[in-house]
Amino acid sequence: MIDKKRSKEWFYSQGKLEVPECAKCDAFKVYRLEYTGQYIFEFEIDTGLGGEPCEIDQITDTHLNFVSIADEDDKEVMGTRAVRTWNREGESVKSVIKAMDVAQYADQTVITGDVLDYLSRGAMALMKKHILDRDPEVLVTLGGHELTKQMQTNIPDETPFEERLNMLAEIWPHEMNYFSKDVGDNVIAVCLDNSIGDFRAFQIKNFEADIKRAREEKKIILVFAHEPIATRRNEGAIPAVWEMRGAHKTFDFDGETTIGAKPNDREVTKRVYSLITENADVIRGYFCGHRHSAFYTEINATYTDEKGIHNTTIPQWVEPGNPYLNHAGIVTRIIVK
Numbered sequence: 032m033i034d035k036k037r038s039k040e041w042f043y044s045q046g047k048l049e050v051p052e053c054a055k056c057d058a059f060k061v062y063r064l065e066y067t068g069q070y071i072f073e074f075e076i077d078t079g080l081g082g083e084p085c086e087i088d089q090i091t092d093t094h095l096n097f098v099s100i101a102d103e104d105d106k107e108v109m110g111t112r113a114v115r116t117w118n119r120e121g122e123s124v125k126s127v128i129k130a131m132d133v134a135q136y137a138d139q140t141v142i143t144g145d146v147l148d149y150l151s152r153g154a155m156a157l158m159k160k161h162i163l164d165r166d167p168e169v170l171v172t173l174g175g176h177e178l179t180k181q182m183q184t185n186i187p188d189e190t191p192f193e194e195r196l197n198m199l200a201e202i203w204p205h206e207m208n209y210f211s212k213d214v215g216d217n218v219i220a221v222c223l224d225n226s227i228g229d230f231r232a233f234q235i236k237n238f239e240a241d242i243k244r245a246r247e248e249k250k251i252i253l254v255f256a257h258e259p260i261a262t263r264r265n266e267g268a269i270p271a272v273w274e275m276r277g278a279h280k281t282f283d284f285d286g287e288t289t290i291g292a293k294p295n296d297r298e299v300t301k302r303v304y305s306l307i308t309e310n311a312d313v314i315r316g317y318f319c320g321h322r323h324s325a326f327y328t329e330i331n332a333t334y335t336d337e338k339g340i341h342n343t344t345i346p347q348w349v350e351p352g353n354p355y356l357n358h359a360g361i362v363t364r365i366i367v368k
């Protein structure tokens with residue numbers, strides 16, 4: 032039996048190459064592994080709680096695009112297949128393998144949505160083989176792409192929403208809307224579904240309970256979701272720290288398409304947004320994807336104690352999509368001390 036700790040030491044004994052094309056940021060390190068080639072963003076979170084350090088690795092937007100013979104009778108899938116070329120024929124399996132090669136050394140891996148490029152039996156089979164079977168403990172938040180069979184067709188989905196969700200539920204490794212899990216001595220990892228630009232009512236009581244438990248047990252919460260949320264800092268459009276080809280150079284985190292800033296945010300969404308941003312004593316990071324380029328922001332936040340309300344910020348990391356950079360693999364290592 033090969034010892035995981037020794038394997039990890041051996042893996043990371045390889046050199047770390049500079050990545051000059053990525054903008055520098057004090058919040059994280061970025062490097063490329065010298066032999067195996069993956070791009071790594073490394074965040075360190077100091078809990079001040081003591082205990083053993085742990086590592087959570089994030090991967091996002093893997094966009095598995097594959098149609099198998101099990102899809103041949105599905106006219107929606109076959110219609111998309113005719114026009115959707117990005118990563119077709121399972122091309123992004125290459126970058127999934129490379130990212131999972133890194134993540135195997137973490138204590139926990141979380142994939143923040145758009146695992147599939149569009150909903151097909153073929154892409155689900157690739158997700159099962161290369162992600163779920165390889166790491167049965169993986170956490171996965173829903174993205175918007177999992178939920179549609181229509182991509183670049185300009186046709187609305189015909190398969191009812193519930194039917195699409197049920198199809199995904201056949202393989203999803205845990206409850207899709209809300210799932211939390213203790214990692215190491217000090218972390219509660221919370222997966223929130225905001226795949227359709229909204230939070231869900233089901234999340235409120237579970238999230239409240241985890242926030243209460245984090246305080247009682249002296250743990251921190253790291254939130255994982257697909258879409259970023261509003262920073263409410265009035266900074267205007269924020270330039271990408273690293274623009275991926277075909278994705279965004281800038282993004283306005285207080286613009287009308289961001290959760291928490293949308294004019295039509297539902298009450299449920301406002302409530303979950305408040306739970307994130309008003310409990311910053313325990314909620315210490317928000318990790319997401321969706322935009323495909325890399326952005327680092329800080330969300331205006333508060334917490335309340337016996338002395339009153341305190342202003343602070345929560346780091347928000349938008350990880351770039353995985354299938355870029357010649358499928359080298361892109362992983363965020365969150366090292367909690």
Ligand SMILES: [Fe+2]
Pocket residue numbers: 092094144145174176321322323352
């Ligand atoms: Fe995506």
